[in-house]
Amino acid sequence: xxxxxxxxxxxxxxxxxxxxxxxxxxxxxxxxxxxxxxxxxxxxxxxxxxxxxxxxxxxxxxxxxxxxxxxxxxxxxxxxxxxxxxxxxxxxxxxxxxxxxxxxxxxxxxxxxxxxxxxxxxxxxxxxxxxxxxxxxxxxxxxxxxxxxxxxxxxxxxxxxxxxxxxxxxxxxxxxxxxxxxxxxxxxxxxxxxxxxxxxxxxxxxxxxxxxxxxxxxxxxxxxxxxxxxxxxxxxxxxxxxxxxxxx
Amino acid sequence: xxxxxxxxxxxxxxxxxxxxxxxxxxxxxxxxxxxxxxxxxxxxxxxxxxxxxxxxxxxxxxxxxxxxxxxxxxxxxxxxxxxxxxxxxxxxxxxxxxxxxxxxxxxxxxxxxxxxxxxxxxxxxxxxxxxxxxxxxxxxxxxxxxxxxxxxxxxxxxxxxxxxxxxxxxxxxxxxxxxxxxxxxxxxxxxxxxxxxxxxxxxxxxxxxxxxxxxxxxxxxxxxxxxxxxxxxxxxxxxxxxxxxxxxxxxxxxxxxxxxxxxxxxxx
Numbered sequence: 001x002x003x004x005x006x007x008x009x010x011x012x013x014x015x016x017x018x019x020x021x022x023x024x025x026x027x028x029x030x031x032x033x034x035x036x037x038x039x040x041x042x043x044x045x046x047x048x049x050x051x052x053x054x055x056x057x058x059x060x061x062x063x064x065x066x067x068x069x070x071x072x073x074x075x076x077x078x079x080x081x082x083x084x085x086x087x088x089x090x091x092x093x094x095x096x097x098x099x100x101x102x103x104x105x106x107x108x109x110x111x112x113x114x115x116x117x118x119x120x121x122x123x124x125x126x127x128x129x130x131x132x133x134x135x136x137x138x139x140x141x142x143x144x145x146x147x148x149x150x151x152x153x154x155x156x157x158x159x160x161x162x163x164x165x166x167x168x169x170x171x172x173x174x175x176x177x178x179x180x181x182x183x184x185x186x187x188x189x190x191x192x193x194x195x196x197x198x199x200x201x202x203x204x205x206x207x208x209x210x211x212x213x214x215x216x217x218x219x220x221x222x223x224x225x226x227x228x229x230x231x232x233x234x235x236x237x238x239x240x241x242x243x244x245x246x247x248x
Numbered sequence: 249x250x251x252x253x254x255x256x257x258x259x260x261x262x263x264x265x266x267x268x269x270x271x272x273x274x275x276x277x278x279x280x281x282x283x284x285x286x287x288x289x290x291x292x293x294x295x296x297x298x299x300x301x302x303x304x305x306x307x308x309x310x311x312x313x314x315x316x317x318x319x320x321x322x323x324x325x326x327x328x329x330x331x332x333x334x335x336x337x338x339x340x341x342x343x344x345x346x347x348x349x350x351x352x353x354x355x356x357x358x359x360x361x362x363x364x365x366x367x368x369x370x371x372x373x374x375x376x377x378x379x380x381x382x383x384x385x386x387x388x389x390x391x392x393x394x395x396x397x398x399x400x401x402x403x404x405x406x407x408x409x410x411x412x413x414x415x416x417x418x419x420x421x422x423x424x425x426x427x428x429x430x431x432x433x434x435x436x437x438x439x440x441x442x443x444x445x446x447x448x449x450x451x452x453x454x455x456x457x458x459x460x461x462x463x464x465x466x467x468x469x470x471x472x473x474x475x476x477x478x479x480x481x482x483x484x485x486x487x488x489x490x491x492x493x494x495x496x497x498x499x500x501x502x503x504x505x506x507x508x509x510x511x512x513x514x515x516x
Contacts, residue, residue: 088457088464089450121463123349125431158439159432174436223459225442225452237445243459 090242097200097207100132100149106206108134111150111163116208128152130197130208131163131170139182141218149208150183151195158226161194170194184216191229192216210245222246306493313499319393320497322386327485329379333417334482336372337474344424346470348463351426376418383414395498403491406484413481420473426466434469435461 056064100114111131119126128151135146142148150170152160159174169186170179178187183194193216198209211223215230222245224230228238240246276282295301312320343362345354358365387407390396396404423434438461442452457464 086454089453091458093459119460119462121348122461125348125426125461126463157436159436174432225449226439227443228449238442238449239446241449241453241459243453 088243092245093210093243095210095245097202097209099202099205100130100208101206102204103201103206104204106132106134106147108136110165113163114208129160132199132206132208147199147201147206149197149199151197151211153195153226155185155190155192155194155226156188182218183214184218191227191234192224192231193218195223310493310496312497313503315500315503316497317500319389322382322389323492326379326382326386327489329375329382330481330485332375333372333379334478336368336375337478339368340372341474344470346424346467348426348466351424351466355425355427376421379414380418383411387411392501393498394501397498400491400495400498403488403495406488406491410481410484410488413477413484417473417477417481420469420477423466423469424473431461434465 098116100116101112106112111133113129114132115127116130117126118128131150131152133148133150135142135144135148137144150163152162152170154161154172154174154177156172156175156177159172161170161172161177161179163169164171168181170177170183172178172188172190176188177185177190179190179194180186183196185191185193193214195211195213197211200207200209213221213224213230215221215235221230221235222240224238228234230238340358343354343358343365345351355369358369360366390404390407419434419437422437423430438452438455441455442448444451453459455465455468456462457468
């Protein structure tokens, strides 16, 4: 291709382009290109600067690669950190039985306050008062021989309620919630009855177990936070949490 | 005009021109003249390498509309309240212990024993209230002056996020003294969070790190209060200020735009 058939020497699309290509064995490529311009790689591809058949440019590949590498590196840091912070939401609480008093201390017609340590590692703030009595067969839904341990956590927003014995009412100091002997709401803003704790008798001691919530028919549910109603459809709007076991 | 407005500095750092070649004295100027040049030299050195003066000139010497008044300082006042909270908060963290058995005692220690402790804690405690008040005054100014309208809607949105973050600062900081008031206030606040349908119970568990107010709830609130939210607030204040500098401020609604006088066809 050093002499007459070189590209610079003749016009391949010209009148004598084809004879030139046919005459010299070295000129075949030029001639083929001249006759079949649609097979020439440049200018036919979809993306500017890319060759035929390429679906991604070099620049695009490297940009995507850098973004992916950065994303993976960022996720490797962020995801464990978020999991670390969110982990406790999925951690089920351990069951602990705490003694609150002896069997013969309690009666069926009045509550006796007892103090249990509800949360460890929190000092005085982890302790809470529990009102305990024997079950009273005269009341609806209660069988003889058991114990009722009433939580003092108000079902409105969680302030501590107090048992006022002469009035036979639980009264909340914060927003005026009032509950009757069975913990059912008789006044104020609470949305469901007072929570209770599971009880058992071990030897002569009465022990307090896990908290559970009740709806206005005293049906058991896994413990809900205050302010969350449990009647009708409400129980589905405030679902069971991962941190609390199902009621036994 | 009674008070002269400051003139913007001239472009580039002014240096004393070098003496003409014939007047060189021993090669170096007197020490007094050299000392006088130190400030200019240092600023010039930094400016030559950063180009900061151009940015600062545009940022500090913006044109403001007619009618700009004292109400326009409420945003800056809020920012300085935040800076005051940041500074006093950093120093309170040197003595505060976020442990449920130690927190109350450490706050008592700060208040009663540490030199100027009651002052620094008081600044932080009352500064929090001042900041909330200023945020609302600033928001009212923007609302009543109509400064949230095009093209400043995004800045309003950022401001609302900042308002929410400021309230979250108030909530998380309220627990830290760990007395009866802060404990029960937090119990109630987390239970209010729990009343949000479907996600509320899980959010409450996240805030408490469990189904009950637990041993790590305090340190969780402390970390959110002093690390998570301050970083977010600082970043969003930066975005807020950028947009203020970029878009400029609005004139008060009682300032009428000066329309061009109608052209008298006969005179043209």
